Amino acid sequence: MRLALLALLAKEPAHGYELKQSLEQTFGAAYPQPNIGQIYVTLSRLEHNGLIQGQNVSQSSRPNKRVYEITEAGREAVVEWFAEPTDGPRVRDEFFMKLVLAPAAGVTDRAALINKQRRHYLNLVRGLSRLAAAEDRDNRAAQLLIEGAALHLQADLDWLERCQEELE
Known part of the structure; x- marks a missing residue:
């Protein structure tokens, strides 16, 4: 989930619910629907690790939302992720x-x-x-x-x- 969120944020800044919607729209019902709580925990960890930075945005009729954008370190992590092949068949079945x-x-x-x-x-x-x-x-x-x-x-x-x- 961590790198998928970074890849989405490489395109444009977003808040957690927007990222959830983007994952759902991109992968449809075929992919397990992401839990919004898991998304926010992951965003917090990414921010703590310096891969994204968040900014609170005031909203008049709702609570503030936190919009995240990718940092240079986050962009490098995304580039590395796409550069590496994915694990092959599972041997420990x-x-x-x-x-x-x-x-x-x-x-x-x-x-x-x-x-x-x-x-x-x-x-x-x-x-x-x-x-x-x-x-x-x-x-x-x-x-x-x-x-x-x-x-x-x-x-x-x-x-x-x-x-x-x-x-x-």
């Missing part, structure tokens, strides 16, 4: 740990684990399909996010098949 340790634990078998996980992934795929149908077609970022998640789930389903073939 909790499901795989369960799958490998199931025989030793003796509380379930691998086939049951695989079948339960497969059902879970299929339910997630159905949910993504409903989300894609409900999402605004003009929001390409949200559509790409949904498509990417569906492709990851399909890869996970294929991997489950491979696990079942190898481990049984």
Whole structure:
């Protein structure tokens, strides 16, 4: 969340609620909706670390609002974030740990684990399909996010098949 807020502030100064709205509009319902409390805590930390600076703005009929703008150090952090590749596939996978340790634990078998996980992934795929149908077609970022998640789930389903073939 920290770097996403910095990236938004690199465009223009904003207050917390504007940043929340911008995240929601950009990513649509496909992305977990940000908690406004989390946004304000993150903004406070960013300000404390010198990556943004805030200024209180008076409002006549409402409480003052704090508008934040990115500092040079914050801009450098955003540039570094975009320059670095994102982590690749997860190697420490909790499901795989369960799958490998199931025989030793003796509380379930691998086939049951695989079948339960497969059902879970299929339910997630159905949910993504409903989300894609409900999402605004003009929001390409949200559509790409949904498509990417569906492709990851399909890869996970294929991997489950491979696990079942190898481990049984």
